[in-house]
Every structure is written in C-alpha cells, then in structure tokens.
Amino acid sequence: MTAKEAVPVRDNGPAEDDFSIIEPAGFIPVQVESGGKRLLLSPRALTIAGSLLLGMLALVYLLVARSLIFETQPADADVSVSGLALPLGDGHLVLPGHYSYTISASGYLPKSGEVDVSSDGHSRHVVALEKKPGHLQVVSDPPVALRILVNGSDVPSENGLAKNIPAGTKRITVVTDRYLPYTREVEIEGLDNTQRLQAKLRPAWANVRISSNPPGATVSVGGEVLGTTPLNAELIQGDRQVSLSLPEYKTVEIPVAVTAGVDQTLAPVDLSAADGLLRVVSKPEGAGVTVDGEFRGHTPLELELSSGGQHQLRFFKDGYASVERTIDVDAGVERDLNITLDAVYGRVRISSSPADAQVFIDGRLAGVTGETFNLPARSHSILVRKSGYVDYETSVVPSSKLEQTIRAVLLTADEARWSRIPTEISHPAGGVMKLMRPNAHFTMGSSRREQGRRANEVLRQVALDRPFYLGTTEVTNREFRRFRRMHSSSHVNGVSLDNDNLPVVNVSWSDAAMFCNWLSERDGLSPVYLTERGSIVGFDAGANGYRLPTEAEWAWAARYEQGAMRKFPWGDELPVRSxxxxxxxxxxxxxxxxxxxxxxxxxxxTAPVATYSPNSLGLHDLGGNVSEWIHDLYTIGTGLSMRREENPVGPQNGDYHVIRGSSWRHAGLTELRLSYRDYGAEPRNDVGFRIARWVN
Structure with a gap:
C-alpha cells in the first residue's frame, strides 16, 4: 500500500476513540538524471514509419502515373526521357506533363522531340531513326583517276572513295578518260558503313591507221597533235575530225566515225598544193570582187587562190568603171594587188512644178530645179523641197550613155494627204464605192414655179464639204444575199426582180440600215445605226461605218454640176435622152x-445595175431603175428660213424615211425630176438603196 492508499474504516459507533486519523503522504516525483533526454519513438518505429510513408507515396505515384512508350526503328534504340521517368518494360512510367526525349542508336542519326502526357491514358509514339549515310570505295581495273556519279550527279571523291551517300538503291556510274562509263545499281547500306565496288573498265578507243601522199603530214585531232603520217592513232570513240597538214600543201580535214574496240584503216589522203594568198586593195575602197565569176567580198580583201592556173578577177563599184585582171599565184606565195577604179558620170535634169524648188542630192543642197547635174553613175537619193509644199523624194542611177529627166510635182499638205486616200474602194459585199469631195453651197428642193413640183420639195440652203464614199450602183440581190441568204426580191406579174445583178428591192429602210451595220462589222468599223433588241433606235453621226447617203449627199451627187442643179438625170429638158x-x-x-x-x-x-451611162461623177441609176432609201428621216420644211445647213444628216426621231429618185415604174414629169421626194418605211418592189461612208 502506497502513501496515497487509505484503509477503509468500519463504522461501529460514535465513540471517538474508535476513529483513525488519515494523514496525507508526501509525493516524490521520479528523478531523471541531469543532462539526459527522454526518447518519444524508437529508431525501429521511425524506420517503419518511413517505410510506410514511402510505400504510400509509391502507391500514389503508381495510381497517378501513366506509361510513355516509344516504338523505335531500330527496335534496340536507346530512349532518354527528361524529368522523373521510371523505366518500365518497353517504356517509361511518368506523371502527366510535358517531356523532352532523345532516341539514339548506333549507325543512325539521333532524334529528339517533345511529348505531352495526359492523365486520360497512356502515351504511345512511333519514331523511326534515319540511317547515317554510307560510303562507297570504288576500285577500278585498271587503276585510273576517275569520277563517281550517283544517280547522274557528280559527288566528291578522293582516291575512289565517295563519302556520305544516303542509304538506298543508287545508280553508280564510274567515268574516266579513255574508258567507257561503268554503271551499276548498288544498294547503299548507310549506317556509316563503307562498301566496296569493283569496276572493270573497258577501253573507249580504237586503233586508226592514217596515211597520206606525200607522207610526213602532221596529224591532229581537236587541236592535239598525234604524230606524222603514216601513223597508228588511238582515237576516242565518236565523230572525230582528223586534220592533216604539210607545208606548201592544203590542210585536209577528214571526218572519222570511231567505235570503241573496232580498229580501222583510212584510205590514203592525197594532199594538194597549197593556195597562194593575194592581198587586194582598191581606190576607192569597198569595190566588189569576183574570182572566176564567184563573188568573194569587198576590198580590202585577202584571197586564197589555187596554184597552178590562172584566175579571172573583176572589180566593180557603183559610179565607177569595172576593172578586170588575170592572176596566177604559186603555192604558198603571198602577193599584193592595187586596183584604181575610174569614176563614170551621167547627166540628170531635175525640174519641178511649181518651179524654183531646192534640190538635195544624197542629203546635200546641190542647186535648184531647172538645172542639170553631172553625177557619178551610182544610185543617188533626190529630194526636192519648196516652202509650203510636201517634199518630193526619189532615187536615180545616172547613165553615161543618155541624159535622164526627173520632174517633181510638189503637193500641198492637203493635196498630199488626199493623194494617200484611195479614190475607189470595195465594200465587203463586193460593191464599188467612189470618193466624193464636195465643196459646194447649193439650194436643195425646187421652186414653186417649177412644173411638176410637189409641196414637200421645200427649198433649203445647204453647204456640203464633208468628204464621203458613195456606191457607184445600187446594192444588188447578190450583194444583199451575202447578208441575208434567203432574201427574195420576188417578181411582178411573172417578171423577175430577183436575178443576181438586179438591184435588191422589197427591203425596208431598217433592212437597208442593218445591211450597212453588217458591212461595218465585217470591216471592223464603228456601226452608224444604233440598235436595241434587233431594232434601229438612232444613229451615231461620228461613226466611221457604212450607212445610207444623206439627202444632201444624194441631191449633190445627182444634181450638182458646175455650180448648177440639173433638173433631170440627162439634163434640163424633155424628152428623155437615149x-x-x-x-x-x-x-x-x-x-x-x-x-x-x-x-x-x-x-x-428592173435592169441590171450599171446598164446605162453614169453621170459625171461615175455614178449609175440615180434616176430610174429603183428609187432609193435615204438616211434622213422624212420632214417637210416651212420654206420660210433660208439659213444655210452645214452637212445636214436629218433628225434623230420620226416615223418615215426619205425616198429619192425615180424608178422603173415612173413616167410622169413629177417623178422623173431629180428633186422628186417620197417617203415610207415598208418594203416596195421599186425601192432599193445604195450605200455611203464618211471619210475620216
């Protein structure tokens, strides 16, 4: 019993003497030696705890980690992965994240890269390493210096060793002087290995026997001297040019086809005596030279002439008398020849209209027109010039036997311009058109006092000076059918209007305008008539294409003559002339x-076009045969204004177009007059048309 333990007391009564007094006992703590420490865990406990912690960490790593597997080519390649990567079987065990790797193997180029490993699953990668290049040692038989080609391309080599050839099947060609190329297919292993190729070379030459008469000629091929004849030469295969030369003899070139390994003997070469050299100069220089009739060039000149015979030389130059010489030269001899040519002159008289113009000969002022010039008998350029006129240019070769005359007709700038414009052209359908150059002021229409006059013939003052082309005849059926192949002009009571040379009829004004546009398109000109949906809607007065004549043009061409307006096609009086x-x-x-x-x-x-005599302008049937569609829309003036109209083309809008001229149906005084006007829009069997075109 310790000091703290108490002895139980039984209660037997109140007597004090029967109670025991409980005394407290003193507490004495356990004494620890001074300087010592108390151990809470033993080393064994710590070891166990550490092992448990590592086990738990490893378990967590195994639960979280994912496998990173590389399938490599070659299979035994070494794989290195950055960071915490535990090798495991064919791969590595890594935590999710970003990793760098390097794969290497002997004989292969290392390969590095980066991969991401996710927590969703394992990561597998296929990596093929590239083989290191291989090397090829070529050993030739016989041993000679050589070049190595891989797949047709030269590669560097030293003593037959070509390095760093990529692995794979390669076409290896061995090339060397004087031997045929050697070619083989070789499988290059790579892996930094050196392979050996034995090349058995075949000669690329043949023995060629060369001889000459006389012997001792020097033989050379491609500029390389091989020896003197007779000679056995080794020539490389191919087409060779063998040269044989011997002093005082002509050098001979012989083509020889050489096949490797096929020896041959050439026929003896006969050497002929060398040419002589003749150096020729002339006064003046530039004389032409012929030798035995063959042109050889101009002086100064070196001529090679065959020896042992005579040669006929001729020297000539414009403006000089020719000279002939007979020459012979010895083999290998050089000679000089000087020739003097005597000038030959001819007389040329130059006149002009107008007179007193300047004359330039060969670019130099020589005098004035009206003079006669004494010129060397060669070609000369002649220019005649006078202020206000275009230069006149020509050329002349004077003759010593007769005097020549040049007459220069000088033109003003306007005359020269018109001289270049043709006076007659043909349109694409085949018709002929003449150039008209009006410069007239005239009155169109007729006086109220004129017998037969109609009310629509109102007098109009017109100025016409715009040049134009006008058809010499009306458009024929043949010409119109080139535009509209199925057109028929039909007939009248059995009388045909449809023959090829008859004027086309039964065409509307729009038909005629469309024909004009068709001609313009064929000639690449701007169409005059504007169209929408196949209908004429207006015209462009500035276009250069074909069109119908304006009323002013038709009236001028039909009536105007020497300042007066004729009344009828034949004159001013009846009856009708024959x-x-x-x-x-x-x-x-x-x-x-x-x-x-x-x-x-x-x-x-109707009659064939151009059956009857033309008028003074060369135009047929402006009166008679068929009436003609006119470009202008039909209007009637008031007759109150005498304002002069400049090159009128008529209004842009209206319902009808003007018809001018009489036809085969007309016999009355009213219709036979050239001032007669009619109008319409629809086809008629006595209405045709002719075409016009402005000159721009």
Whole structure:
C-alpha cells in the first residue's frame, strides 16, 4: 500500500476513540538524471514509419502515373526521357506533363522531340531513326583517276572513295578518260558503313591507221597533235575530225566515225598544193570582187587562190568603171594587188512644178530645179523641197550613155494627204464605192414655179464639204444575199426582180440600215445605226461605218454640176435622152398604168445595175431603175428660213424615211425630176438603196 492508499474504516459507533486519523503522504516525483533526454519513438518505429510513408507515396505515384512508350526503328534504340521517368518494360512510367526525349542508336542519326502526357491514358509514339549515310570505295581495273556519279550527279571523291551517300538503291556510274562509263545499281547500306565496288573498265578507243601522199603530214585531232603520217592513232570513240597538214600543201580535214574496240584503216589522203594568198586593195575602197565569176567580198580583201592556173578577177563599184585582171599565184606565195577604179558620170535634169524648188542630192543642197547635174553613175537619193509644199523624194542611177529627166510635182499638205486616200474602194459585199469631195453651197428642193413640183420639195440652203464614199450602183440581190441568204426580191406579174445583178428591192429602210451595220462589222468599223433588241433606235453621226447617203449627199451627187442643179438625170429638158436610165417605157406597159411611148430602155421592170451611162461623177441609176432609201428621216420644211445647213444628216426621231429618185415604174414629169421626194418605211418592189461612208 502506497502513501496515497487509505484503509477503509468500519463504522461501529460514535465513540471517538474508535476513529483513525488519515494523514496525507508526501509525493516524490521520479528523478531523471541531469543532462539526459527522454526518447518519444524508437529508431525501429521511425524506420517503419518511413517505410510506410514511402510505400504510400509509391502507391500514389503508381495510381497517378501513366506509361510513355516509344516504338523505335531500330527496335534496340536507346530512349532518354527528361524529368522523373521510371523505366518500365518497353517504356517509361511518368506523371502527366510535358517531356523532352532523345532516341539514339548506333549507325543512325539521333532524334529528339517533345511529348505531352495526359492523365486520360497512356502515351504511345512511333519514331523511326534515319540511317547515317554510307560510303562507297570504288576500285577500278585498271587503276585510273576517275569520277563517281550517283544517280547522274557528280559527288566528291578522293582516291575512289565517295563519302556520305544516303542509304538506298543508287545508280553508280564510274567515268574516266579513255574508258567507257561503268554503271551499276548498288544498294547503299548507310549506317556509316563503307562498301566496296569493283569496276572493270573497258577501253573507249580504237586503233586508226592514217596515211597520206606525200607522207610526213602532221596529224591532229581537236587541236592535239598525234604524230606524222603514216601513223597508228588511238582515237576516242565518236565523230572525230582528223586534220592533216604539210607545208606548201592544203590542210585536209577528214571526218572519222570511231567505235570503241573496232580498229580501222583510212584510205590514203592525197594532199594538194597549197593556195597562194593575194592581198587586194582598191581606190576607192569597198569595190566588189569576183574570182572566176564567184563573188568573194569587198576590198580590202585577202584571197586564197589555187596554184597552178590562172584566175579571172573583176572589180566593180557603183559610179565607177569595172576593172578586170588575170592572176596566177604559186603555192604558198603571198602577193599584193592595187586596183584604181575610174569614176563614170551621167547627166540628170531635175525640174519641178511649181518651179524654183531646192534640190538635195544624197542629203546635200546641190542647186535648184531647172538645172542639170553631172553625177557619178551610182544610185543617188533626190529630194526636192519648196516652202509650203510636201517634199518630193526619189532615187536615180545616172547613165553615161543618155541624159535622164526627173520632174517633181510638189503637193500641198492637203493635196498630199488626199493623194494617200484611195479614190475607189470595195465594200465587203463586193460593191464599188467612189470618193466624193464636195465643196459646194447649193439650194436643195425646187421652186414653186417649177412644173411638176410637189409641196414637200421645200427649198433649203445647204453647204456640203464633208468628204464621203458613195456606191457607184445600187446594192444588188447578190450583194444583199451575202447578208441575208434567203432574201427574195420576188417578181411582178411573172417578171423577175430577183436575178443576181438586179438591184435588191422589197427591203425596208431598217433592212437597208442593218445591211450597212453588217458591212461595218465585217470591216471592223464603228456601226452608224444604233440598235436595241434587233431594232434601229438612232444613229451615231461620228461613226466611221457604212450607212445610207444623206439627202444632201444624194441631191449633190445627182444634181450638182458646175455650180448648177440639173433638173433631170440627162439634163434640163424633155424628152428623155437615149440610154439615160430605166423608166416606165413601152416594155412596162403590162405592169404600170402610164408609160413613155417614145422611149425604150429594153426592160419591163428592173435592169441590171450599171446598164446605162453614169453621170459625171461615175455614178449609175440615180434616176430610174429603183428609187432609193435615204438616211434622213422624212420632214417637210416651212420654206420660210433660208439659213444655210452645214452637212445636214436629218433628225434623230420620226416615223418615215426619205425616198429619192425615180424608178422603173415612173413616167410622169413629177417623178422623173431629180428633186422628186417620197417617203415610207415598208418594203416596195421599186425601192432599193445604195450605200455611203464618211471619210475620216
């Protein structure tokens, strides 16, 4: 019992004497030696705790880590992965994250890269290493200096060793002087290994026996001297040019086809005596030279002439008398020859209109027109010049036997410009057009006092100076059918209007305008008539294409003559003159109500174009045959204004177009007059057209 333990007391009564007093006992703590420490855990406990902690960490790593596997080529390559990567079987165990790797193997180029490993699964990568290049040692038989080609390309080599050839199948070619190329397919292993190729070389030459008469000639090929004849030469295969030379003999070139390994003997070469050399100069220089009729050049000149015979030399130059010489030269001898040519002159007289113009000969002022010039008998350029006129240029070769004359007609700038413009052209359909150059002021229409006048022939003052081309005849059926192949001009009571040379009829004004546009397109010109959806909607007065003549142009071409306006196509008086046109005569009695009883034109209806005499401008049928569609829209003036109209083309808008000229149906005074005007839009069997075009 310790000091703190108490002895139980049984209660037997109140007597004090029976109670024991409990005394406290003193506490004495355990004494520890001074300077010592108390150990809480033993070393064994710490070891166990550490092992448990490491085990738990390893378990966590195994639960979190993912495998990183590299499938390599070659399979035994070394794989190095950065960071905490535990090798495990064929791969590494790593925590999710970013890693760098390097893969290497003997004989291969190392390869590095980076990968990301996620927590979702394992990571597998395929990596193929590239083989290191290989080396090839070529040993030739016989041993000679050589070049190595890999797949056709030269590669550096030293003593037959070509280094760093990429692995794979390669075409190896061994090239060397005087031997045929040696080619083999070689599988280059690579892996930094050196392979050996034995090349058995075959000669690329053949023995060629060369001889000459006389012997002792020097033999050379490609500038390399091989020896003197007779000679056995080793020539490389191919087409060779063998040269044989011997003093005082001509050098001979012989083509020889050489095949490797095939020896040959050439036929003896006969050497002929060498040419002599003749150096020729002339006064003046530049004389032409012929030798035995063959042109050889101009002086000064060196001529090689064959020896042992004579040669005929001729020297000539414009303006000089020719000289002939007979020459012979010895083999290998050089000679000089000096020739003097005597000038030959001819007389040329130059005149001009107008007179007193300057004359330039060969670019130099020589005098004035009206003079005669004494010129060397060679070609000279002649220029005649006078202020206000275009220069006149020509050339002349004077003759010593006769005097020549040049007459220069000088033109003003305007005359020269018009001289370059053709006076006659043909349009794409085949018709002929003449150049018209009006410069006239005239009155169009007719006086109210004129017998037969109609109210629409109002007098108009017109100025016409714009040049134009105008058809010499009306457009024929043949020409129109080139535009519209199926067109028919039909007939009148059995009388045909459809023959090829008859004027086309039964065409509307729009048909005629479309034909003009078609001609413009064929010639690459701007069309005059504007179209929308196949209909004419206006015209462009500035276009350069084909068109119908304006009313002013037609009236001028038909009526204007020497400042006056003629009344009828044949003149100013009736009756109708013979052969003046196609009108309603007795031949048309069955077709029309009124005819000219005293006139015959030989045709019942239309006549072939150009059947009758043209007017003074060379134009046919402006009166008779068929009436003609005109470019202008139809209007009637008031007659109150006498304002002069400049090159009028008519309004842009209207319902009808003007028709001018009489036709085969007309016999009355009103219609036969050239001032007669009609109008319409629809086809008629007595209305055709002719074409015009402005000159720009």
């Amino acid at each position: 052969n003046s046109g196609n009108y309603a005569d007795n031949n048309a009695a069955q077709l029309v109500p009124a005819v000219l009883r005293t006139y015959s034109d030989r045709y019942a209806a």
